[in-house]
Amino acid sequence: MTTAPGATAPDVLRYAAFTTDPSGGNPAGVVLDATGLDDATMLAVAAEVGYSETAFLTPATETAPLSLAPGRAFDVRYFSPRAEVPFCGHATVATAVALAERIGSGELHFATRAGSVPVEVVGGPDGTLRATLTSVAPHVDAVSEADVAEALDTLGWSTDDLDPTLPPRIAYAGARHLVLAAATCERLAELAYDFDRLARFMTDRDLTTLQLVWRQDAHTFHVRDPFPVGGVIEDPATGAAAAAFGAYLRELDQVGPAAELTLHQGDDMGRPGLLRVELREGDLRIRVSGTAVPITAAG
Structure with missing residues (x-):
């Protein structure tokens, strides 16, 4: 992947979701700060990462639930190596855990192309973090x-x-x-x-x-x-x-x-x-x- 002159390549985290073993589950890329990235760049990043999806986060542009603490609401987009997808569950779980490791467990709110997706992250007795997403209306x-x-x-x-x-x-x-x-x-x-x-x-x-x-x-x-x-x-x-x-x-x-x-x-x-x-x-x-x-x- 190439970036525009003067641009900084985004920091991509890599997580395996639905597993406690990095060699199991589904790997996802996570970009916690995708500010300024256009669609072509996000697609190129996802293609270079090579996982089925990579999630890209930016600060929330819609009003977050009143019960949510500041700084825990995000706009999220998901790209496969070939195209954008409206929603991705394993990348949501991976992103929520990555965020919880940095800002603490608790409630999160993701605004996706498919709709609003609340996520809650809790820690187990052994320190393992578990994320639970609530889907849009099916x-x-x-x-x-x-x-x-x-x-x-x-x-x-x-x-x-x-x-x-x-x-x-x-x-x-x-x-x-x-x-x-x-x-x-x-x-x-x-x-x-x-x-x-x-x-x-x-x-x-x-x-x-x-x-x-x-x-x-x-x-x-x-x-x-x-x-x-x-x-x-x-x-x-x-x-x-x-x-x-x-x-x-x-x-x-x-x-x-x-x-x-x-x-x-x-x-x-x-x-x-x-x-x-x-x-x-x-x-x-x-x-x-x-x-x-x-x-x-x-x-």
Whole structure:
């Protein structure tokens, strides 16, 4: 990446989200001060970092909640190596933990392109920081049989590979994801697809990832997220898709009005991550929580 004459390259932090191991979870870039960076520069920084997303923070331009302490509200934008995305869960968790390490735990407020996202960071007995984001209002939409057929063909799946109790839907909680449920863990483990074809399919339908899932039990799922529109084959841990999936399960009455879900992601990539999803009765928004740790040169 090159910078304009006289400009200073932004300081990029690197964190792994949804893990306590720097070699696990999903790595994210974090730029805590992106003041003065234009879109082209942020995209170039994200491409150079090479992670699925990098978050860029600037001081809040909208009025923060009255309950929030000064200096804890930010405008946040997210860039993949190829394009801007409206919301990214793992980069939100990584950013919140990075901020908490510098300004202390507690409540934060992120104004994103998808809407307002409150985040709370708390410390555990061992000092590990856990961030919980609250999604924007989610919704779940039907998907045409033709689109499902094309997605399955691109993945090399057939309709027999699907779990009939979890039908395909498009779920949104800040970004759009096509949910496809595998009938077996073996089907989920064998992920190979036409990268360019799936990227075109997803771009034409404004999809951020495919949320591929296998249900272990009523509240435990294994998930994988192809992300060719972002320039990567697969996302190791996807907070935005986890939030959308929580909304999907509630819409289909697969869980009660209040539920806690555990999502395992990244195992097949050698980067295991753990995502907690919480649904609260009387609140449509979905909460996703996880830990994050710095990635050092040795990590």
